[in-house]
Amino acid sequence: MTDRQAIFQHRFDNGLTLVAQSMPWLESAAFSFAIPAGCSREPARQRGLANFCCEMVFRGGGEYDNRGLVEKLESLGCDYFSSTSIYHSFFGGAMPATGLLEALGVYADVLRRPQLPEDQLEDGRMTCLQEIHSLEDDLSSRVMLELRRRFYGDPLGRHAEGVIEHVNQIALADIRSFYASCYQPRDAVIAVAGKLEWPRLLDRVTALFSDWTGRPVSDPPTVPPEHGVCHIPFSSHQTHIGIAWPCVPYNHPEYYLARGAVGVLSDGMSSRLFREVRDRRGLCYTVSANLHSLRTEGSVVCYCGTTTDNAQQSLDVLVEQFQLLSRGISEEELQRLKVQIRSGLIMQQESCRARVGNLAGDVLHLGHVRTLDEVSERINGLTTADINEWLQAHPPGPFDVVTLGEQPLELRDGIPTASAR
Numbered sequence: 001m002t003d004r005q006a007i008f009q010h011r012f013d014n015g016l017t018l019v020a021q022s023m024p025w026l027e028s029a030a031f032s033f034a035i036p037a038g039c040s041r042e043p044a045r046q047r048g049l050a051n052f053c054c055e056m057v058f059r060g061g062g063e064y065d066n067r068g069l070v071e072k073l074e075s076l077g078c079d080y081f082s083s084t085s086i087y088h089s090f091f092g093g094a095m096p097a098t099g100l101l102e103a104l105g106v107y108a109d110v111l112r113r114p115q116l117p118e119d120q121l122e123d124g125r126m127t128c129l130q131e132i133h134s135l136e137d138d139l140s141s142r143v144m145l146e147l148r149r150r151f152y153g154d155p156l157g158r159h160a161e162g163v164i165e166h167v168n169q170i171a172l173a174d175i176r177s178f179y180a181s182c183y184q185p186r187d188a189v190i191a192v193a194g195k196l197e198w199p200r201l202l203d204r205v206t207a208l209f210s211d212w213t214g215r216p217v218s219d220p221p222t223v224p225p226e227h228g229v230c231h232i233p234f235s236s237h238q239t240h241i242g243i244a245w246p247c248v249p250y251n252h253p254e255y256y257l258a259r260g261a262v263g264v265l266s267d268g269m270s271s272r273l274f275r276e277v278r279d280r281r282g283l284c285y286t287v288s289a290n291l292h293s294l295r296t297e298g299s300v301v302c303y304c305g306t307t308t309d310n311a312q313q314s315l316d317v318l319v320e321q322f323q324l325l326s327r328g329i330s331e332e333e334l335q336r337l338k339v340q341i342r343s344g345l346i347m348q349q350e351s352c353r354a355r356v357g358n359l360a361g362d363v364l365h366l367g368h369v370r371t372l373d374e375v376s377e378r379i380n381g382l383t384t385a386d387i388n389e390w391l392q393a394h395p396p397g398p399f400d401v402v403t404l405g406e407q408p409l410e411l412r413d414g415i416p417t418a419s420a421r
Helices: 051-059 064-076 095-112 118-137 139-152 164-169 173-180 198-209 255-266 273-280 311-325 330-348 352-366 372-380 384-393
Strands: 007-011 017-023 028-035 080-084 090-098 188-193 227-234 238-247 286-291 299-309 399-403
Touching: 007 198, 017 352, 028 095, 028 352, 051 080, 051 090, 051 173, 064 095, 080 198, 090 352, 095 188, 095 198, 118 139, 118 164, 118 173, 139 227, 139 238, 139 273, 139 299, 139 399, 188 238, 188 352, 238 311, 238 352, 255 273, 255 286, 255 299, 255 311, 255 330, 255 372, 255 384, 299 311, 299 399, 311 399, 330 352, 330 372, 330 384, 330 399
Parallel strands: 017 188, 227 399
Antiparallel strands: 007 017, 028 090, 028 188, 080 090, 238 299, 238 399, 286 299
């Protein structure tokens, strides 16, 4: 590990983990709180509760009401954010490093002593409903959210924004109950990156959070996925296509082999999908594929936006490219991908905001942090022989497909569709 990648980690007795990377060449710092209050914890008939609670928590805490909280963070130069995912709700920001320790104190009030003000309930509800409406208006998002719901089942296939009918019925008592059960330190992570002094940071977090208590949150029951081909009728000149198939999660020893294979398929304008589907044949206006990971499950997820006339051919060519991938990649493709990934790692070294997300993600998925040097070593160590051997053992498929547009599409004869796993 180089001095430029000094990483510190401490786990408190209450189950909270603090992880930090010192980046002394910067004048800024970023932080992120990951609280085990994701949408998978919601009751089945209260979809959107986690996101609503996240919205209300950030409307005042401790001595700060809603306006006072915003003014305080802006006075520190903090570009703040909050969001909800499957497992966690996230709170954080980026700012000049001089205000970091003071900002952590503000967030201790927000997360441990939220006001959850009744007079803000309807404003918070309106914000949540607007987020749902924005998703419904984004047709590509509708396809990918339905794909995720079908592929992972419930609750892992949920999206945080929830359901309009449920959000309209959520009461303040429901929010307070969800907060009491899920906003607690066990399995929570505080990640910090930027210009910092580890001893001072550890002392500050110890004073603010070491006496925080809570009960363990149990994993919710699961409902089996739905698989196969699904069409959402919609009057439009465009067709949106989503495809998914099983793959290894981020914590799997073979993850970087999968990363190399999918990178050749979709990273950049020289990738196979961009070159064959968009550039050479002109079938679509956008196409991409990415690895997606939950704690114990993973997938490759592909999106393609095209016209009604080109939709079936686009799907055919996409699947053709997936099948060709199983025959292997070339040395030239792998070397080009390595350059792209190394470039991204270099850019991370110049952004505390980007780095803090990686710190939190590593702790949540792995329990520890991979340094940029370790990641670079993994990438540099990839060989075409290893990736091609992995692809032979794990060819793309079987496929789940969701389409939205005028006409349903079909996978051609002999193309495997997913069945219940």
